Amino acid sequence: MSDRAEPRVGPDAAPHEPLGPARPGRFATASLTTVFLLVIVAAGLTFVGLPYVVLSPGPATNVLGSVDGKPVLTVEGAQTYPTEGALDFTTVSFDGGPGRTVTVYELLEAWVRDDVEAASEDLYFPPEATEDQIEAENAEMMNDSQVVAAATALRALGTDVPTSVAIADVPAGGPAEGRIEPGDVLVSVDGEKASDTGAVRAAVQARSPGEDVSVRLRRDGEEQTVTVPTVDTGGRAVIGVLLRTQYDLPVQVTLNTGRVGGPSAGLMFSLAIYDSLTPGSLTGGERVAGTGTILDDGSVGPISGIRQKMVGAHEAGARYFLSPEGDCADAVGHVPDGMELFKVTSFDDARVAVEAIATGEVAGLPRCG
Structure with missing residues (x-):
């Protein structure tokens, strides 16, 4: 059967019925509806964000x-x-991640192309970022x-390139909040020179979690000493700061x-x-x-x-x-x-x-x- 109804020329046809344009049958109507729905779905998929990133x-x-x-x-x-x-x-x-959208079409492209790769979004971006x-x-x-x-x-x-250890960030709610500030330069920790980030961590972790640490730091060109309590993270003492190496180039x-x-x-x-x-x-x-x-x-x-x-x-x-x-x-x-x-x-x-x-x-x- 074709997508158009054939003229009635068989036994059920009226003897003198004019053979005008054919009317769409039920199959044709269903086919057009299916195509229309597929178009709508395909258009919708271009706007549906998926929790993936695509690297190209x-x-x-x-x-x-x-x-x-x-x-x-x-x-x-x-x-x-x-x-x-x-x-x-x-x-x-x-493509993908905060502020960007990855669609099913981009994932399909990653599947068929060797130089395009898809991965779960949480492998590259922290939650809620x-x-x-x-x-x-x-x-x-x-x-x-x-x-x-x-x-x-x-x-x-x-x-020679002299270095110092500076504070990159002080996460809110940590033991150092209100005592140490981003940009502070560490001079010593419990009397041990802050020669590099490893030395700072070693000095802090020499304490038992819950003990106080004496931190000598330089802020706005002036030195001061602050006392920071430590907390337990994975069995180690930490003071809740992020460190970075600062270079005097x-x-x-x-x-x-x-x-x-x-x-x-x-x-x-x-x-x-x-x-x-x-x-x-x-x-x-x-x-x-x-x-x-x-x-x-x-x-x-x-x-x-x-x-x-x-x-x-x-x-x-x-x-x-x-x-x-x-x-x-x-x-x-x-x-x-x-x-x-x-x-x-x-x-x-x-x-x-x-x-x-x-x-x-x-x-x-x-x-x-």
């Missing part, structure tokens, strides 16, 4: 280059040198990564990264700063991309979205990619054609790798897989 390749940016006519990297207060080639920091485009909070946190992590990158590059050149480093946030460009920042402060070209004119956090001891930490970052780097023209060792398992089997993937665990590893790439002697470099 983002742009790669040359730290040695310019964006919108402005240099990405500027170093003041020290001799800098011209260079060539590219040291690309790589990014991931995120707002879009403004996430943006502020990412901006703070980006700023911290730039400072640590500058300190790492300067230390590799033999420059002898040079001013500015990185123009636009709205890119997070800490994962730290490794590439440190290499670019080092290149700018040393004669000649670290890359030998090659385009090298990579990712990874940079920590105070010069070690390289893992990130998320290694597959998407490799694709973004490949599209930008990079033939070589530096991966944190901790991300190798995710990267193997997904390296774009024509790209070589090297694993690094520290700034020194990465510097040696780029120097080898510059000379074409990469056979002995550690690789993922």
Whole structure:
């Protein structure tokens, strides 16, 4: 049977009934209704947010280059040198999370494309976090990564970079609230010098939970001593503060990264700063991309979205990619054609790798897989 009624020309037809336009039958009406409902459902699905994030390749940016006519990297207060080639920091485009919506169509795309990945939203964002909070946190992590990158590059050149331990945040309701403030610089804890964050934690945890700790700090240029009670967290004494390492840099480093946030460009920042402060070209004119956090001891930490970052780097023209060792398992089997993937665990590893790439002697470099 077709979707249109046939003219009545059989035994039940009137002898002289005119054969005019056919009228829709019940099957046709049902079909049109089904199509209409499917259209409505499909349209609705484009607005239904799902508790997932979708990661896709983002742009790669040359730290040695310019964006919108402005240099990405500027170093003041020290001799800098011209260079060539590219040291690309790589990014991931995120859909989902606070303030963003992921639809079923985006999840389907992640299912069929190797360079797009979906994951549960709670793996990337804490419950109840707002879009403004996430943006502020990412901006703070980006700023911290730039400072640590500058300190790492300067230390590799033999420059002394003094550090201090500062208070990043004092969560409400904790034992330090009203006693310690964000921005305070710690001088000592129970008489032990606050030389780094590890020393501060060790001094606090030398106490039994419930005991008081004497904290010497500097606020607005003046020193004072406060007494803070400890509380028990997992069997350890804590005073309820978040710490950060503060650096006294002898040079001013500015990185123009636009709205890119997070800490994962730290490794590439440190290499670019080092290149700018040393004669000649670290890359030998090659385009090298990579990712990874940079920590105070010069070690390289893992990130998320290694597959998407490799694709973004490949599209930008990079033939070589530096991966944190901790991300190798995710990267193997997904390296774009024509790209070589090297694993690094520290700034020194990465510097040696780029120097080898510059000379074409990469056979002995550690690789993922």
